[in-house]
Amino acid sequence: MFNFKRPRHKLNKANENDLRLSDLKPGEKGRIIEIGGSENFRHRLIEMGITRDAEICVDKYAPLRDPMELIVKGYHLSLRGMDAQKIAVERLA
Amino acid sequence: MNFDIAVAGNPNCGKTTIFNALTGAKQRVGNWPGVTVEKKSGHYNYSDLKFDVIDLPGTYSLAAFSAEETVVRQYLENDEADVVVNIIDASNLERNLFLTTQLIELGKPLVIVLNMMDMAQEKGLQIDADTLATLLGAPVVPVIGRTGEGIDLLKEKIFRVSTEVSNKARLIDIAYPRDIEVEIENLSQLIRKNDITDKHTRWTAIKLLESDKQTRDEVRAHSNELDILNQAKVSIDRIEGLFKDTGRAVLSHARYGFIQGALRECVVETVVDSVDHSRQIDRILTNRWLGLPIFGLFMWLMFKLTYDLGSIPMDWIDTGLVALMNFISGLLPDSMFASLLVDGVIGGVGAIAVFLPNIFILFFIIAVLEDTGYMARVAFIMDRIMHNIGLHGKAFIPMIMGFGCNVPAIMGTRILESRRDRILTVLINPFMSCSARLPVYVLVAGAFFPDNAATVIFSMYILGIVVAIASGKLFSQTILKGMSKPFVLELPPYQRPTLRSLSLHTWERGYLFIQKMGTVILVGSVIIWVLGYFPTDVEVDRNYSSEKNILVSHYDSQLVDLESKLNMSIEKDRLEYHSEMVEYESSASYLELYQQFQILKEALASERSRELYSLRQQEIGDITEQKWIGRVGKVFEPIVRPLGFTWRESVALITGFVAKEIVVSTYGVLFGVGEDVDEGSQGVISGLRSSGMTPLVALSFLVFTLLYTPCLATVAAIKRETGTWAYTFFSIGYSLALAYTLAFLVAYFGGKFNWLS
Ligand SMILES: Nc1nc2c(ncn2[C@@H]2O[C@H](COP(=O)(O)OP(=O)(O)O)[C@@H](O)[C@H]2O)c(=O)[nH]1
Numbered sequence: 027m028f029n030f031k032r033p034r035h036k037l038n039k040a041n042e043n044d045l046r047l048s049d050l051k052p053g054e055k056g057r058i059i060e061i062g063g064s065e066n067f068r069h070r071l072i073e074m075g076i077t078r079d080a081e082i083c084v085d086k087y088a089p090l091r092d093p094m095e096l097i098v099k100g101y102h103l104s105l106r107g108m109d110a111q112k113i114a115v116e117r118l119a
Numbered sequence: 120m121n122f123d124i125a126v127a128g129n130p131n132c133g134k135t136t137i138f139n140a141l142t143g144a145k146q147r148v149g150n151w152p153g154v155t156v157e158k159k160s161g162h163y164n165y166s167d168l169k170f171d172v173i174d175l176p177g178t179y180s181l182a183a184f185s186a187e188e189t190v191v192r193q194y195l196e197n198d199e200a201d202v203v204v205n206i207i208d209a210s211n212l213e214r215n216l217f218l219t220t221q222l223i224e225l226g227k228p229l230v231i232v233l234n235m236m237d238m239a240q241e242k243g244l245q246i247d248a249d250t251l252a253t254l255l256g257a258p259v260v261p262v263i264g265r266t267g268e269g270i271d272l273l274k275e276k277i278f279r280v281s282t283e284v285s286n287k288a289r290l291i292d293i294a295y296p297r298d299i300e301v302e303i304e305n306l307s308q309l310i311r312k313n314d315i316t317d318k319h320t321r322w323t324a325i326k327l328l329e330s331d332k333q334t335r336d337e338v339r340a341h342s343n344e345l346d347i348l349n350q351a352k353v354s355i356d357r358i359e360g361l362f363k364d365t366g367r368a369v370l371s372h373a374r375y376g377f378i379q380g381a382l383r384e385c386v387v388e389t390v391v392d393s394v395d396h397s398r399q400i401d402r403i404l405t406n407r408w409l410g411l412p413i414f415g416l417f418m419w420l421m422f423k424l425t426y427d428l429g430s431i432p433m434d435w436i437d438t439g440l441v442a443l444m445n446f447i448s449g450l451l452p453d454s455m456f457a458s459l460l461v462d463g464v465i466g467g468v469g470a471i472a473v474f475l476p477n478i479f480i481l482f483f484i485i486a487v488l489e490d491t492g493y494m495a496r497v498a499f500i501m502d503r504i505m506h507n508i509g510l511h512g513k514a515f516i517p518m519i520m521g522f523g524c525n526v527p528a529i530m531g532t533r534i535l536e537s538r539r540d541r542i543l544t545v546l547i548n549p550f551m552s553c554s555a556r557l558p559v560y561v562l563v564a565g566a567f568f569p570d571n572a573a574t575v576i577f578s579m580y581i582l583g584i585v586v587a588i589a590s591g592k593l594f595s596q597t598i599l600k601g602m603s604k605p606f607v608l609e610l611p612p613y614q615r616p617t618l619r620s621l622s623l624h625t626w627e628r629g630y631l632f633i634q635k636m637g638t639v640i641l642v643g644s645v646i647i648w649v650l651g652y653f654p655t656d657v658e659v660d661r662n663y664s665s666e667k668n669i670l671v672s673h674y675d676s677q678l679v680d681l682e683s684k685l686n687m688s689i690e691k692d693r694l695e696y697h698s699e700m701v702e703y704e705s706s707a708s709y710l711e712l713y714q715q716f717q718i719l720k721e722a723l724a725s726e727r728s729r730e731l732y733s734l735r736q737q738e739i740g741d742i743t744e745q746k747w748i749g750r751v752g753k754v755f756e757p758i759v760r761p762l763g764f765t766w767r768e769s770v771a772l773i774t775g776f777v778a779k780e781i782v783v784s785t786y787g788v789l790f791g792v793g794e795d796v797d798e799g800s801q802g803v804i805s806g807l808r809s810s811g812m813t814p815l816v817a818l819s820f821l822v823f824t825l826l827y828t829p830c831l832a833t834v835a836a837i838k839r840e841t842g843t844w845a846y847t848f849f850s851i852g853y854s855l856a857l858a859y860t861l862a863f864l865v866a867y868f869g870g871k872f873n874w875l876s
Contacts, residue, residue, distance in 0.1 A: 066184065068368060070184065073182065075217070087407070089410035093606055093608075100213065102609070102611075103607065
């Protein structure tokens with residue numbers, strides 16, 4: 027039922043090719059692989075539903091290109107690019 | 120017998136709506152002790168029992184991150200509530216249930232409210248409330264807060280849960296993966312054995328696994344702390360080893376796992392071809408190209424409506440006040456008391472009362488922006504700019520509210536999570552030009568820039584924004600270094616606001632203003648009146664009464680001249696051209712002559728009243744100079760002289776510290792408008808013009824008024840929100856220094872380069 031045993035990506039040492047949430051374009055969907063950043067930041071995001079394996083969709087960017095609007099668990103959420111950069115995702119078709 | 124009911128839920132879940140539906144109008148707003156988080160309470164009766172309801176602040180979790188979360192957690196942990204009512208947005212179940220899992224673990228009797236059932240239906244969600252109730256071990260009541268559907272059933276359920284003793288033991292636990300359950304059990308046993316807390320054992324164990332600071336501190340206060348903390352460490356290590364993540368993250372993921380399992384069993388999602396209206400609206404309102412212009416348009420409309428719409432009732436109030444003053448003056452004999460009542464109280468408070476319509480309209484529009492959900496979009500659109508000065512996009516909301524009044528705006532900084540952000544926003548807020556400064560702009564700009572008044576006023580607002588941003592940047596790089604909290608902002612669906620909630624919000628804030636009129640401004644007006652009334656026996660050098668007599672007889676004789684000239688011309692006209700005419704008086708030629716003279720007479724009369732008025736004002740000026748108010752002004756005059764100000768401006772600014780609008784009332788007293796109330800603000804305008812003020816000085820005065828020390832009420836709010844006198848005095852000193860410097864620069868460079876002349 028719970029799939030926690032996925033090896034943890036060391037985000038701080040993540041390789042260059044790792045796709046980040048901030049790399050997704052408006053309309054693209056992704057699956058969360060790992061959340062980096064400070065403990066408080068990670069926990070806040072997890073509590074708001076940005077959990078590992080959750081599907082997330084980039085709806086759009088703000089008029090000044092930052093922050094971005096996301097759809098996760100059926101609701102709309104906004105994050106800054108610099109924070110979205112700390113979230114590793116895999117692109118979904 | 121009465122019961123304490125606590126209402127908890129995520130932000131935007133409709134908590135306030137349900138709270139209002141439960142308690143009706145019987146509610147009180149206060150503060151939680153020690154922190155600046157709003158506390159709303161009310162009550163209702165059901166079946167002869169009294170239920171006291173507390174509306175807890177909206178939170179996503181009980182993690183004790185923000186001030187709000189800490190408040191909610193403390194209140195719920197400390198056994199004060201008999202029943203917790205958890206409001207859930209049914210159209211957004213998964214995330215809303217996260218808080219529910221924590222509330223279940225807390226072990227309080229719980230009633231779950233599925234709010235926004237209409238929205239859920241629209242989304243094609245069919246929720247089996249009974250199954251959900253079984254899974255969560257608590258009654259689930261579907262309601263539509265907006266229409267009040269289901270509220271009666273909710274009251275009944277609350278009544279049942281409160282009175283059923285057996286129901287107080289929790290029936291279910293959130294089931295975690297086996298490895299975690301083992302550790303919870305290990306810890307629970309130790310906790311139970313040591314009888315360490317009167318809280319729910321499982322809750323304490325789970326909080327320990329999450330390395331929750333508050334719980335650890337609590338355990339530490341106990342004698343057997345080491346056993347338990349050691350066990351906690353062992354358990355956490357084991358969990359982290361197994362799941363490769365922190366205990367807290369693992370537990371949060373497990374909670375979402377539980378929620379997903381539950382939703383699979385009780386929610387059927389039918390695909391409906393309904394459109395996501397909010398998303399459609401946002402396609403335009405937060406559009407890449409249209410977002411900013413539309414936001415600008417909304418701001419412009421907000422001001423336009425505030426001032427244009429507000430000026431209509433403003434005239435009525437003005438007329439009403441003048442009538443009232445005349446009525447009272449007519450009723451009472453000329454006495455000190457009459458002057459106190461008419462000039463001091465009605466004149467002073469009335470000068471502010473005329474702005475009530477503007478203020479209420481502004482607060483109403485702000486309520487519309489909030490209730491529709493657009494405010495969250497404002498934060499979204501403006502975050503980039505606010506981020507530049509080290510702030511969160513949400514900080515833009517109190518900034519906009521600052522245009523209404525800095526007091527509620529400063530209170531509004533509570534929506535920010537970090538203390539640093541709050542203090543920074545509080546410190547720059549007074550530079551947002553509040554509506555109290557508007558009367559001053561209108562008066563002074565109207566007097567000296569009649570053709571460009573709107574532009575001058577608008578540039579004051581812009582200057583305020585520029586100063587706020589620059590100061591924010593400065594503070595965030597010096598005294599308030601550090602980054603703002605990560606920007607994690609929910610964009611709730613757009614909602615059609617209800618009139619009830621709009622009027623409630625408008626009234627709550629507008630009432631603060633009325634309160635201010637009845638207290639600070641009333642007292643301030645009386646003090647200014649006293650200063651302007653005493654001493655009563657002042658002597659002036661010039662003999663005004665003889666000057667007045669000379670003026671009067673001069674104009675009288677001119678009038679006599681004019682009359683005789685008219686008669687002569689008429690006589691001549693008749694004899695020369697119309698001698699044979701019988702009805703000369705109705706001839707065209709006579710009427711023309713007569714009209715010509717009438718115009719001359721009117722011109723003479725208005726010149727006469729203008730001169731008399733100006734003489735009268737010079738006299739009042741001379742007299743006031745020797746009253747206490749003038750003497751106070753004289754003391755400070757040397758300080759403000761470099762800015763081009765006289766003792767009048769120094770008095771006006773000093774009294775403006777009480778409340779900035781009072782600057783206008785003070786000018787009213789200084790120019791003796793009270794005795795000639797029909798002149799209204801025209802009297803002050805002509806008084807200002809004849810006082811020797813130049814347009815340049817007027818501009819420098821406006822700049823000073825915009826920037827200098829916030830009013831008393833704002834100072835009190837700054838003290839309350841920052842919690843320290845240090846920031847409060849810093850704010851006073853900084854704004855005073857800045858106002859002086861900028862006003863001086865205007866006066867100096869303006870004079871040097873001959874602006875405005
Ligand atoms: N469609 C719908 N809207 C609701 C319902 N209950 C509340 N609202 C709206 O949801 C918005 C947020 O409600 P509010 O009570 O202010 O939420 P709070 O932030 O949790 O206090 C408001 O615009 C309400 O009118 C409901 O049952 N159905």
